Amino acid sequence: MLNWAIIFLVIALIAAVFGFGGIVGAAVGIAKILFFIFVVLFAISLIMSLVKGRSV
Numbered sequence: 366m367l368n369w370a371i372i373f374l375v376i377a378l379i380a381a382v383f384g385f386g387g388i389v390g391a392a393v394g395i396a397k398i399l400f401f402i403f404v405v406l407f408a409i410s411l412i413m414s415l416v417k418g419r420s421v
């Protein structure tokens with residue numbers, strides 16, 4: 366999922382260089398959403414691994 370966020374960020378940067386404002390806004394918005402979903406899933410995975418490790 367982090368790969369998709371990086372891909373949309375690169376698309377936004379390339380579109381910004383060429384002056385496509387609407388595409389930049391959409392790509393940045395998608396990249397932000399995917400990044401925050403990645404962070405939440407990473408935190409949940411980290412917490413679950415810590416909980417699972419203590420019960421063993």
